[in-house]
Amino acid sequence: MHVTHDSAAGAAPTIDFNQFLSVDIRVGTIVDAQPFPQARKPAWRLWIDFGPTIGVRKCSVQITENHPLDSLVGQQVAAVVNFPPRQIGPVVSEVLTLGFPDANGKVVLVQPSKPVPNGGRLF
Template structure:
């Protein structure tokens, strides 16, 4: 494990957003969805590719709050340009469970 400074941690913009759209991403090498996430009026909408197909159906994702890194540079994933990284944890089988707040919080709230 690499130790980082508090200044390093403060550079990471982990923000809460609400998934407003989930679509199939058949061009992805590994099964994934294309997500559109609303981070509120200050940040706006961002797109993300998420490999969460094993634990989540598309229809249950819409409306879900998620935690995402919003200050990585955009990443081209096949024909799709991902603008944020939705976070999650692998379970025992390696399937990704989303990192979510356990209470409602304002869109765009920063993780401290």
């Protein structure tokens, strides 16, 4: 699942804490990463292990500029796990992997600074 945002835009409208809590952001470990040649823009397909409760979920990510395919397996990432699945070309993306734009607007993955247990929820 990929969503594009304008990094030059101002802050989003104010929300209350319960709205924040409704977005389930978890940490998982990338267990497989494959090319996604059918994507319109360069992308990888990831399989991310979110621990025994959530399990392994798939997604499509446009991170090819900053994250070489051979560097991804074993890395931990943050993702929204409670959005509905989204069809991306021939594949279904089950989570929204999170990132920030670099100086050129290319995605840099959000990752914990130290290893943490898979499935941990952001707070």
